[in-house]
Amino acid sequence: MEFGISTSCFYPEYLETAVDNLTANHIKNIEIFVNTQSELKKSYIKDIKRRLDNGGTRVISMHPFTSGYESFWFFTDYQRRFDDAIELYKGYFDAMNILGAKILVFHGNKFESNFDNRRYFERFAKLREVAKSHGVTLAQENVVRFKSRECAFLSEMKEYLNSEVEFVLDIKQSIRSKQNVFDIIDALKENIIHIHVSDNDENNDCLPIGKGNFDFYKFYRKLLQNGFRGTSMLELYRHNYGVYDELYESVDRLYKIAQTLK
Numbered sequence: 489m490e491f492g493i494s495t496s497c498f499y500p501e502y503l504e505t506a507v508d509n510l511t512a513n514h515i516k517n518i519e520i521f522v523n524t525q526s527e528l529k530k531s532y533i534k535d536i537k538r539r540l541d542n543g544g545t546r547v548i549s550m551h552p553f554t555s556g557y558e559s560f561w562f563f564t565d566y567q568r569r570f571d572d573a574i575e576l577y578k579g580y581f582d583a584m585n586i587l588g589a590k591i592l593v594f595h596g597n598k599f600e601s602n603f604d605n606r607r608y609f610e611r612f613a614k615l616r617e618v619a620k621s622h623g624v625t626l627a628q629e630n631v632v633r634f635k636s637r638e639c640a641f642l643s644e645m646k647e648y649l650n651s652e653v654e655f656v657l658d659i660k661q662s663i664r665s666k667q668n669v670f671d672i673i674d675a676l677k678e679n680i681i682h683i684h685v686s687d688n689d690e691n692n693d694c695l696p697i698g699k700g701n702f703d704f705y706k707f708y709r710k711l712l713q714n715g716f717r718g719t720s721m722l723e724l725y726r727h728n729y730g731v732y733d734e735l736y737e738s739v740d741r742l743y744k745i746a747q748t749l750k
Contacts, residue, residue, distance in 0.1 A: 492517030511543020581622035629656035637665035658684035678715035697738035
């Protein structure tokens with residue numbers, strides 16, 4: 489298993505500032521959270537790639553700033569907008585190819601939508617195939633404000649698509665959705681390819697690793713038993729921690745936990 493940090497932990501610092509901080513602290517795996525359209529320009533992405541290469545850091549995944557609009561883009565009856573949305577997401581795929589990233593995090597349709605689940609799965613499958621043709625894996629994340637909040641929905645998605653689907657498992661989002669994270673692992677098993685990791689306690693659903701009481705030993709043991717060999721990205725909001733060292737200490741703790749499971 490590998491561990492890293494999402495640039496989203498530094499928001500609202502500029503993306504390049506986050507990258508420089510991560511490379512300076514020798515973080516070898518990161519997730520790029522794109523914050524705005526101009527950060528997809530080829531010249532900008534190439535500059536980010538140069539910074540990463542100079543620091544010996546690799547990009548595992550990318551998180552789109554358009555996640556909150558995926559309901560509007562992909563899951564309505566207006567077919568032309570869906571077609572345009574695919575072209576829009578090709579911009580992410582192209583940027584990922586420059587950076588060497590392989591996983592695009594996808595939120596999907598808002599929870600209150602009446603859009604049929606089967607049509608959702610079919611739309612997802614089409615976008616997944618486009619991503620695959622660009623050398624990228626589209627991965628559905630569980631998120632509280634979206635259909636994917638419920639384990640039952642994710643299980644239905646896996647079954648409908650005959651397991652031709654990949655998932656990002658986010659610990660804090662499972663708590664916010666009142667879903668048992670271990671039940672999600674049991675349901676999705678080897679189709680989980682990426683983790684958004686954080687600690688938690690009775691009063692806080694998102695904390696640096698070691699600041700809460702989440703059972704990471706049980707969590708990673710169960711993931712390993714189900715074939716997980718991916719990367720876990722620390723994803724905290726800026727108000728969830730004090731100084732940047734808490735991010736780096738979190739990653740160190742995760743590697744130490746992983747060592748005990750070998």
